[in-house]
Amino acid sequence: MTELPRITRRGALLGAAAVLAAPAISHAQSDVVRIGHLTPRTGFLGPLGEFAVQAAQLAAEEVNAAGGINGRKLEMLYEDSVNPQTASAKAERYIQRDKVSCIVGEINSASALAIGQVVQRERALFINTGANSDALRGSDCRKTMFHVEGQNSMYVKAVGRALVEKGLIKGKKAYALTADYAFGHDLLKVAKRFIDQNGGSIANEDLVPTDLTDFSPFLLKLRQARPDVVVVNLAGAQITNFLKQYSEYGLRFPVAGFGFDTALAWGAGKGNFLGTWPTMWHHLIDNPEAKKFTAEFRKRFGKPPENQAWGDYNAVKIIAKSMNDMKSTDPMQVVAHLEKGAKFDVLKGRESYFRARDHQLMTPMYAITALPPEKQTDPYDIFTSSGPIPGPDESLEAIASTPEEAACTFPS
Incomplete structure (x- = not known):
């Protein structure tokens, strides 16, 4: 009969210490x-x-x-x-x-x-x-x-198609309001490229702090500049506040957004959503x-x-x-x-x-256009939508950035 190894007090303590030192694995x-x-x-x-x-x-x-x-x-x-x-x-x-x-x-x-x-x-x-x-x-x-x-290129090119069809790009002068952080700066760069390639120009531009809630100074500048179209490169609650105050000021210049989330339009309140905007998806699909x-x-x-x-x-x-x-x-x-x-x-x-x-x-993607205020009877169903962009017979890459516009070389 083989004798079992004798466990000493020192050995037991070392064994316990080893167990305690081992990584804890939870079942x-x-x-x-x-x-x-x-x-x-x-x-x-x-x-x-x-x-x-x-x-x-x-x-x-x-x-x-x-x-x-x-x-x-x-x-x-x-x-x-x-x-x-x-x-x-x-x-x-x-x-x-x-x-x-x-x-x-x-x-x-x-x-x-x-x-x-x-x-x-x-x-x-x-x-x-x-x-x-x-x-x-x-x-x-x-x-x-x-x-x-x-990506911003997709947003700009998706809504850009609709704006070209509406005659809001070629030969038009735009006033751009842009969120002053990385997203906004990048979006403005992409928007400028698209507008320039399609025969328009951005005649005025302002950077808007992300914590700004009162758009009065910018709305007064818009009223004075009288642009052909207002280009909105804002984000988050900026868009909601802008839409509310734009309506309150009674401005009538066409509005086009190059970045957007539908919740921000809902937050603007009845009758305040206006313009044409891009979106990845919406609840009416x-x-x-x-x-x-x-x-x-x-x-x-x-x-x-x-x-x-x-x-x-x-x-x-x-x-x-x-x-x-x-x-x-x-x-x-x-x-x-x-x-x-x-x-x-x-x-x-x-x-x-x-x-x-x-x-x-x-x-x-999709380009959505606000319904007239009198037709915004539902708090959520406040827009009409284009069909999918690119269309069913187009490559899905038709509106994405080209290698020249955004070149990626994955770092090691």
Whole structure:
């Protein structure tokens, strides 16, 4: 009979110390896949962040009801990104402490850049759902950062088609009001390029602080300048405040927005929404998948989803489907899967895919035009919409940036 080894008190203490020193592995952690949701929930972008969080919650519930991710429950973590510095710190904490499999969200382009720098360093995955800057798909692109949100070039070219048809570009002089931060500066650059290429010009331009609430000085300047069209490159609550005050001043110059979220028009109040604007998606799109999403969201939250909700909902669904298809949560495997042209139903009746060279989702957009005030009887159904842009017979890349407009070389 073999004698069992004798366990001394010193050996027992060393063994216990080894156990205590070993990394703690929670059984619960092994049963879940974590996604960290990070987006502004306060400040001038806060109204959009609320839609983003609600939509991500709904998507996660649907993923779990369908079996989760590789048989594991999807657990969502939520944080307010506030500003670029906070976004960077919270992204790092999500990855290092919370061991998330992916970060989803953001609206502020400067914050998205900060998160992109973190995920590049940590070799983690980030799906941007609300930051538009072309630079994020160009000079600031990252190998593990993908974009469900459209880029500024897509927004400008989508609404630009409608404006050309309305005769508001060629031979016209525009007055541009632009949000004074990364998104606005990039959008103005893209808008100027489009207007110049189509025979128009920006005769006047002003940068608007993101915390401004009183547009009186700018509205007085508009009245004096008498432009052919007012070009709105604002963001978040800026747009809501501008629309309210523009109506109050009784100005009648045509308004065209090059960046937009439908919730901001809803917030302006009855009869105050005007002009033509671009959007990634809207709640009046008529296909079975879009109608189902709209009905579920409205039932749950008492209002229809808007385009920011569309972005975060689809980002969570895309990640879950990709990880299930790959049978892996490894970020680099998911990156390879997305770069190979995996296609996704994103509630538009036409499948979308990520372009390999810059990780931008190739998907149709829409140009919406405000109904006359007397016809805005419903607080949400206050516009008419173009068909999908690009059209069904066009390449999805028809409105995206060209390599010359935004060149991406993924840093190592």
